[in-house]
Amino acid sequence: MPVELPVVIDRTSPVPLYHQLAEQLTRMVEDGTLKPGDHFENELALAERLQLSRPTVRRAISELVSRGLLIRRRGIGTTVANQVVHRRDELTSLYEDLVRSGRTPSTEVLELRTDAVDERAAGALGLAPDTPLVYLERLRSAENGPLAILRNWLPPEYGDLTSERLAGGGLYAILRARGRHPVVAHQTIGARGATARERRHLGLAKGDPVLTMTRRAYDAAGVAVEFGDHCYRADQYAFDITVHER
Amino acid sequence: MPVELPVVIDRTSPVPLYHQLAEQLTRMVEDGTLKPGDHFENELALAERLQLSRPTVRRAISELVSRGLLIRRRGIGTTVANQVVHRRDELTSLYEDLVRSGRTPSTEVLELRTDAVDERAAGALGLAPDTPLVYLERLRSAENGPLAILRNWLPPEYGDLTSERLAGGGLYAILRARGRHPVVAHQTIGARGATARERRHLGLAKGDPVLTMTRRAYDAAGVAVEFGDHCYRADQYAFDITVHER
Numbered sequence: 364m365p366v367e368l369p370v371v372i373d374r375t376s377p378v379p380l381y382h383q384l385a386e387q388l389t390r391m392v393e394d395g396t397l398k399p400g401d402h403f404e405n406e407l408a409l410a411e412r413l414q415l416s417r418p419t420v421r422r423a424i425s426e427l428v429s430r431g432l433l434i435r436r437r438g439i440g441t442t443v444a445n446q447v448v449h450r451r452d453e454l455t456s457l458y459e460d461l462v463r464s465g466r467t468p469s470t471e472v473l474e475l476r477t478d479a480v481d482e483r484a485a486g487a488l489g490l491a492p493d494t495p496l497v498y499l500e501r502l503r504s505a506e507n508g509p510l511a512i513l514r515n516w517l518p519p520e521y522g523d524l525t526s527e528r529l530a531g532g533g534l535y536a537i538l539r540a541r542g543r544h545p546v547v548a549h550q551t552i553g554a555r556g557a558t559a560r561e562r563r564h565l566g567l568a569k570g571d572p573v574l575t576m577t578r579r580a581y582d583a584a585g586v587a588v589e590f591g592d593h594c595y596r597a598d599q600y601a602f603d604i605t606v607h608e609r
Numbered sequence: 610m611p612v613e614l615p616v617v618i619d620r621t622s623p624v625p626l627y628h629q630l631a632e633q634l635t636r637m638v639e640d641g642t643l644k645p646g647d648h649f650e651n652e653l654a655l656a657e658r659l660q661l662s663r664p665t666v667r668r669a670i671s672e673l674v675s676r677g678l679l680i681r682r683r684g685i686g687t688t689v690a691n692q693v694v695h696r697r698d699e700l701t702s703l704y705e706d707l708v709r710s711g712r713t714p715s716t717e718v719l720e721l722r723t724d725a726v727d728e729r730a731a732g733a734l735g736l737a738p739d740t741p742l743v744y745l746e747r748l749r750s751a752e753n754g755p756l757a758i759l760r761n762w763l764p765p766e767y768g769d770l771t772s773e774r775l776a777g778g779g780l781y782a783i784l785r786a787r788g789r790h791p792v793v794a795h796q797t798i799g800a801r802g803a804t805a806r807e808r809r810h811l812g813l814a815k816g817d818p819v820l821t822m823t824r825r826a827y828d829a830a831g832v833a834v835e836f837g838d839h840c841y842r843a844d845q846y847a848f849d850i851t852v853h854e855r
Contacts (some may be wrong), residue, residue, distance in 0.1 A: 425732025486671025554800030554820040554843035572818030574800040597800035
């Protein structure tokens with residue numbers, strides 16, 4: 364049974380009606396009001412209920428279809444498509460993104476060491492290349508199964524971190540609790556074939572790709588807080604970014 | 610022979626010296642002053658010439674190593690790593706990015722049609738789902754070989770575009786010349802295995818991944834200018850983005 368959506372249209376606003384509708388529908392998909400597989404109130408019913416023209420409603424829906432949030436299938440109607448976690452271009456942790464979109468993240472700690480020497484990570488943290496760093500590798504899953512392998516390097520001061528603490532939530536909450544509040548990050552996004560180990564943990568087949576992201580995060584004083592090198596199941600994950608002309 | 614780099618250090622600035630050096634070196638890699646494979650003036654020589662301490666120079670270089678711009682190899686020294694096109698988070702065309710980084714882009718038009726019906730693209734362009742659109746598919750290469758397959762949908766008004774015009778430069782220059790100036794775009798970045806056709810054009814092997822980007826670009830009035838669905842060789846391409854806490 365399609366959900367009757369709580370849309371509010373403001374006819375006094377200069378924002379085009381189709382855009383008001385598209386924005387509210389997008390938010391409902393993103394915040395989990397509309398869940399993957401949900402049937403979508405049909406165009407005609409939505410138009411009548413909101414007293415909008417059919418072309419206006421169709422244009423709003425087409426916009427969500429074009430963004431990959433809805434799927435329109437002949438004979439089945441329109442359903443919410445979004446199995447993919449859309450990571451927005453603000454500094455959030457995957458854990459928080461999942462919670463916010465109504466999903467249930469879980470964490471398995473695959474590795475936790477305090478003697479990791481890694482020049483690339485040390486450079487990113489602004490430390491001498493041979494500084495022993497805290498290294499953690501976590502498998503992040505949601506209800507549909509494994510989603511990402513998260514590898515992070517932290518300064519030696521985090522030597523007391525435990526697997527129990529890491530399994531109980533997201534890393535960023537731990538950093539913030541210690542007064543190291545990440546406010547800006549430089550991310551590099553790429554892709555590569557999954558390694559055998561990654562395939563095993565992520566449940567992938569040979570030849571399946573992973574989406575990769577390295578992240579250098581800084582606090583308000585510009586001090587490096589963490590260095591991460593993560594990989595995500597490409598069939599379940601995407602990055603959304605908005606870019607402007609310089 | 611290592612290049613002697615034109616670095617200027619401002620000792621009266623509140624910006625840390627290592628950061629001044631790292632930023633200038635980054636710019637040189639990005640604008641092509643430093644080219645992939647270039648040998649890098651060694652730490653000691655650079656420190657002496659700029660009258661900086663060795664730890665300061667080492668920290669700056671480590672930062673570039675951590676960003677994947679330099680590679681440090683025992684016995685070989687430090688060289689410029691960047692075979693990967695780093696796409697920054699501003700609205701630019703791949704063509705312009707390549708030119709700006711000192712490379713020589715070329716374009717082969719694989720397909721050009723004026724009767725493309727595509728609901729997703731039409732929705733992104735704000736047009737009725739059955740509008741016949743102009744569809745172009747281009748293979749973009751640089752001196753090292755093929756880099757990306759670019760697929761774009763444009764409104765019917767571009768029906769007079771020719772393959773010759775498209776082969777001579779970037780699409781954004783054409784859009785701008787017609788007064789449709791893209792100023793903002795929403796991009797979704799993902800990864801997937803390459804199709805057989807993509808492998809053939811991009812020179813990839815079975816199981817190689819591609820990095821994907823869909824883009825919806827708008828002009829200053831908020832009118833959709835183009836919809837693109839592109840794929841890139843994952844071994845030669847990455848997106849750099851800076852994200853902030855909301």
